[in-house]
Amino acid sequence: MNATAVDKWSSGTSPFNVTWGKLMMWLFLVSDAFTFGALLISYASIRASAESWPNPEEVFSAFPFIHAKIPLGFVSLMTFILIASSVTMVLAVRAGALKNRQGVVKYLGLTIIGGLIFLASQAWEWTHLIMEGMTISSNPWGPPQFGQFFFLITGFHGAHVLSGVILNLIVLIKALNGDFDRSGSYQVVENVGLYWHFVDLVWVFVFLAYYLISA
Amino acid sequence: MAQAISIRSVMIVFWVLFIVTIVEVAMAIYWPEELPKGILDFFLVLFTLVKAYFIVAEFMHLKYELRPLIIMVLSPLILFIWFILAFVIDGTWWGYLKQWIGL
Known part of the structure; x- marks a missing residue:
């Protein structure tokens, strides 16, 4: 379709018609899907072998600044924040494709803010649960493995959100510098966008495995 | 695109x-x-x-995206069928064993 893609593959037509960076990002995401898959499936395996398991609606019912118990209220809010930041990321990628620097800066900035709010929410939730006595070695609601896997999986996901925020920040600074206008390609925005959506995708499955499934 | x-x-x-x-x-x-x-x-x-x-x-x-890319990304995910079945069945079996032999 375009000349550069043909050059890169040195043949008549490109099988993927994507840039090198984007292809490598997809390959990385496939491998990362298996990393998260391994964590979630080992969690499922331990859970299947346990005699009892805590009811997530009971464990995750606290909400900051409000003393009422809202089952799953806070994590649902965190989910919506992540979905909203995914939407702003799509808009940033779209602005990048249209070579609209102001749009990229605006929407990437909103995405970073969304990611930071999510991280802050997770920090609050962790603090709250540790105060309640749930650590990697103890769990007042049942088997300690619940706490171990909770901190392992949400921590690993949180580390992904943090690195996503840092990557977005780097791209934002480069966009502000006008690097992409000079090179004429906003491809990097799309690559970090893929990573950010993947983080959102993983959260959908963490949400299912940890907060929703009850049997 | x-x-x-x-x-x-x-x-x-x-x-x-x-x-x-x-x-x-x-x-x-x-x-x-x-x-x-x-x-x-x-x-x-x-x-x-x-x-x-x-x-x-x-x-x-x-x-x-082009079909080859879609296939490249999605086809490895078929392994998840084995991955989930094997480990969840193993975990369930381990749970039964724990009850039967009283571990």
């Missing part, structure tokens, strides 16, 4: 994700005790796969 991103489709996906999540949470909280939990879990997994489809197809734009 850049032109393929329309604000309309982005907003549709946003509302799908939003509403499906609300439905999931409501089902998990208000599921009647007398109905088997297996049905609930089936629907929760189904709804999660619907959300995953929309994120990957629309947000990650995979639907609009």
